[in-house]
Amino acid sequence: MSLPKRILKETERLRNEKDTGIKATIHGDNLRYFDVEINGPEGSPYEGGVFELELFLPEDYPMSPPKVRFLTKIYHPNIDRLGRICLDILKNNWSPALQIRTVLLSIQALLGAPNPDDPLANDVAQKWKEDENAAKATARQWTKEYAKKVSDQKEEA
Amino acid sequence: MGNSVGRERSYSNPGNGVGGSGGSAGAGRPFVVPASGSSRHRHHHGIVIGDGERPSGNAFTRHEQRYRDREAREAAKAEKERLAAIEREKERERSMREENVDGGFLVTQGVYTGAEDFKHKIVRQLMIERRLAPFFKGLSDHEDDWTDEELIAAVKAELGENDPEENEKKGKGKESTATSPSSSTPNIDHLTVPIASRSRSHSYTSDTSSTSANSHRASSNNPAARLRSKTLSNSPKVSSIAIPTQQLAPGEAVIPGRQVDGRHVWAVLYKDALECPICFLYYPPYLNKTRCCDQEICSECFVQIKRADPHLPDHHQEPSTSSNPASAPAAQSTTGTTGNAELLTSEPASCPFCKETDFGVTYTPPPFRLGLVLQSQQNSPPATTSSSPASPSTPNVRRHHHLPHNAPQVVTTDQIRPDWSQKLAHARAQAARRAAAATALHTAAFLMNSTASSSSNPLTGLTSSSRRMLRRVDPATGASSPSAPNSGSGTPQNGGRSSPNPRPGQSQELLSTAGLQLLGINQPRSSSAGSGSNQAQQVVRARMEDLEEMMIMEAIRLSLAEEEERKKREAKEQQKKDGSGSSGDGAGGEGSAANATSSGETVGSSG
Numbered sequence: 001m002s003l004p005k006r007i008l009k010e011t012e013r014l015r016n017e018k019d020t021g022i023k024a025t026i027h028g029d030n031l032r033y034f035d036v037e038i039n040g041p042e043g044s045p046y047e048g049g050v051f052e053l054e055l056f057l058p059e060d061y062p063m064s065p066p067k068v069r070f071l072t073k074i075y076h077p078n079i080d081r082l083g084r085i086c087l088d089i090l091k092n093n094w095s096p097a098l099q100i101r102t103v104l105l106s107i108q109a110l111l112g113a114p115n116p117d118d119p120l121a122n123d124v125a126q127k128w129k130e131d132e133n134a135a136k137a138t139a140r141q142w143t144k145e146y147a148k149k150v151s152d153q154k155e156e157a
Numbered sequence: 158m159g160n161s162v163g164r165e166r167s168y169s170n171p172g173n174g175v176g177g178s179g180g181s182a183g184a185g186r187p188f189v190v191p192a193s194g195s196s197r198h199r200h201h202h203g204i205v206i207g208d209g210e211r212p213s214g215n216a217f218t219r220h221e222q223r224y225r226d227r228e229a230r231e232a233a234k235a236e237k238e239r240l241a242a243i244e245r246e247k248e249r250e251r252s253m254r255e256e257n258v259d260g261g262f263l264v265t266q267g268v269y270t271g272a273e274d275f276k277h278k279i280v281r282q283l284m285i286e287r288r289l290a291p292f293f294k295g296l297s298d299h300e301d302d303w304t305d306e307e308l309i310a311a312v313k314a315e316l317g318e319n320d321p322e323e324n325e326k327k328g329k330g331k332e333s334t335a336t337s338p339s340s341s342t343p344n345i346d347h348l349t350v351p352i353a354s355r356s357r358s359h360s361y362t363s364d365t366s367s368t369s370a371n372s373h374r375a376s377s378n379n380p381a382a383r384l385r386s387k388t389l390s391n392s393p394k395v396s397s398i399a400i401p402t403q404q405l406a407p408g409e410a411v412i413p414g415r416q417v418d419g420r421h422v423w424a425v426l427y428k429d430a431l432e433c434p435i436c437f438l439y440y441p442p443y444l445n446k447t448r449c450c451d452q453e454i455c456s457e458c459f460v461q462i463k464r465a466d467p468h469l470p471d472h473h474q475e476p477s478t479s480s481n482p483a484s485a486p487a488a489q490s491t492t493g494t495t496g497n498a499e500l501l502t503s504e505p506a507s508c509p510f511c512k513e514t515d516f517g518v519t520y521t522p523p524p525f526r527l528g529l530v531l532q533s534q535q536n537s538p539p540a541t542t543s544s545s546p547a548s549p550s551t552p553n554v555r556r557h558h559h560l561p562h563n564a565p566q567v568v569t570t571d572q573i574r575p576d577w578s579q580k581l582a583h584a585r586a587q588a589a590r591r592a593a594a595a596t597a598l599h600t601a602a603f604l605m606n607s608t609a610s611s612s613s614n615p616l617t618g619l620t621s622s623s624r625r626m627l628r629r630v631d632p633a634t635g636a637s638s639p640s641a642p643n644s645g646s647g648t649p650q651n652g653g654r655s656s657p658n659p660r661p662g663q664s665q666e667l668l669s670t671a672g673l674q675l676l677g678i679n680q681p682r683s684s685s686a687g688s689g690s691n692q693a694q695q696v697v698r699a700r701m702e703d704l705e706e707m708m709i710m711e712a713i714r715l716s717l718a719e720e721e722e723r724k725k726r727e728a729k730e731q732q733k734k735d736g737s738g739s740s741g742d743g744a745g746g747e748g749s750a751a752n753a754t755s756s757g758e759t760v761g762s763s764g
Binding site: 002004005006009010059060062063092093095096097 | 268465
């Protein structure tokens with residue numbers, strides 16, 4: 001099974017992606033499986049944290065969306081405790097014109113703009129609606145506790 | 158939601174439903190079990206005791222047989238598909254070898270590897286009509302400053318063994334493959350790019366004499382080709398497209414050759430190549446444009462885009478990924494499930510770029526014509542074949558308005574998959590069938606749940622009256638009066654999960670009535686069991702239209718019955734432990750097991 005040129009090209013272009021706070025590198029020798037790192041957006045409770053995700057390109061990518069999941073524990077109304085993400089473009093609003101890069105940027109944007117009215121993690125969404133400040137404090141707490149620090153990431157690089 | 162998803166799954170696949178519950182369903186397929194007393198005894202033995210065990214041999218063999226039949230059917234189907242695939246592959250090779258449209262191809266070039274579900278004939282026709290871009294070979298790389306030779310070499314490298322020119326020459330032009338497009342000095346150009354038209358055609362003229370004769374014959378019928386060969390007469394090119402004219406479909410014609418204004422068609426085409434934004438390959442600047450937002454999209458990607466499979470309207474998220482019970486449509490009731498079949502929809506594909514619905518594209522062909530054309534188009538090309546060299550750069554004129562999806566020049570995704578409506582109808586029919594089976598299951602489950610604590614028998618509404626009728630003649634129960642069918646002393650009275658029911662007869666009666674009412678029958682308490690049974694069977698017939706449904710339902714019902722038996726036995730054993738076992742219990746167990754069997758016979762025969 002040969003790998004579509006598009007995947008090779010996307011991988012190549014992602015490698016040159018430097019300053020957007022997203023990083024995707026091929027995991028092992030499976031060229032469809034990526035280790036992803038997303039920096040929490042500034043001004044959000046996730047700021048300063050580096051979140052790890054896994055991304056898999058199914059056989060019929062780009063005609064069907066990549067499968068993405070948070071590996072780092074995160075307190076967010078649209079991300080459940082298994083790390084699954086409620087994001088329309090990962091489901092029925094997928095378009096083959098989207099790419100790994102745009103998907104990751106969308107996920108980053110979701111961190112900056114949680115949507116508790118369309119929840120995946122019910123308890124979190126409930127908290128978010130009842131007492132947003134408390135919920136954000138928890139999110140900050142979790143970020144500190146579970147996410148890698150941006151400074152650590154810089155040291156690695 | 159998890160709950161209802163699980164349930165949905167269990168009847169979404171009838172095959173698995175029957176096979177999956179193997180032990181119970183197989184053993185319980187009563188209509189294949191001889192009804193003689195002894196075998197029936199053995200059979201009910203299997204039900205009563207064989208919880209989770211192998212079903213009785215006879216039923217098992219039949220079950221196995223059915224399974225094998227299905228397997229054989231599937232194997233035959235797979236074989237048929239395999240042959241079709243081989244046929245398709247042959248056709249593809251022939252087309253690659255012999256056919257082209259303006260330097261592009263009429264078959265996909267392998268960018269996508271999944272099954273092709275568009276209508277090949279329609280796509281082919283649209284391409285010959287120049288309404289859809291042909292399948293040009295996509296290039297992985299492209300530089301604006303590549304020379305003609307480098308461009309040609311790049312296309313050839315992508316085509317590999319599929320290169321029609323190479324095939325014609327029986328692979329004698331090996332040296333062309335050595336070219337690396339990026340490493341070009343004039344010297345290397347000369348040595349390693351033999352495709353550069355003159356040297357190549359010179360060296361291979363003798364090899365291809367037959368094909369050129371062939372094409373001369375073709376061109377003599379073809380004013381366009383004659384004109385072209387005249388203009389190129391001082392450079393004796395090999396017209397490498399040689400389609401025997403008799404293979405052409407009526408109305409089609411061929412303009413042979415690979416030259417446009419003395420340059421190789423690929424050099425002309427790929428000079429200002431564009432990257433398709435979906436497959437990231439480089440194509441000639443004659444790509445399809447979306448009708449809505451004027452974006453380029455290659456044909457290879459276009460034919461991949463289609464309607465989503467039939468689905469229920471607008472769930473903002475898929476149930477399978479939702480762990481949120483609140484987002485589930487209020488607990489799928491029986492009626493809800495039934496209604497869903499009609500609700501199934503399938504929207505036209507939307508534009509991948511701007512999300513406009515009714516995705517469609519237009520195509521502006523290059524100013525020259527090569528390869529297959531419609532006979533009616535044949536007279537126009539000569540003028541353009543020798544047209545001004547500037548022409549390749551002109552097609553990029555941007556359209557400033559968007560076209561409606563029903564504009565005549567627009568090709569939509571539905572046009573190349575005209576079977577979408579049929580698929581939708583099929584999906585609806587299937588959903589309706591599933592819903593019918595689901596209704597039965599829900600009915601049974603409802604009855605069992607609502608009466609499990611008070612009643613010993615999980616009658617499934619649908620067959621309750623026939624069971625009652627049969628019960629009359631069942632020696633084990635000793636029940637003889639149709640009006641009081643459950644007065645039999647043998648009916649276990651303590652089958653409830655927790656407490657023994659003080660008035661089992663009455664609850665049984667209520668249950669039967671409830672079952673019939675659930676089917677929309679108002680059964681007067683005074684009516685005889687016989688007429689009730691007829692009514693019920695009519696309802697059964699009306700509702701269950703084919704045998705398959707019956708069998709699925711029967712399997713479901715029997716597994717429910719068996720579950721109830723198990724509970725009963727547990728309770729009995731519990732009672733025995735308590736030291737209060739009685740002979741009545743034993744008879745009761747036997748009686749209801751026999752009922753399960755005989756009622757199954759009734760259902761089976763009515764199908």
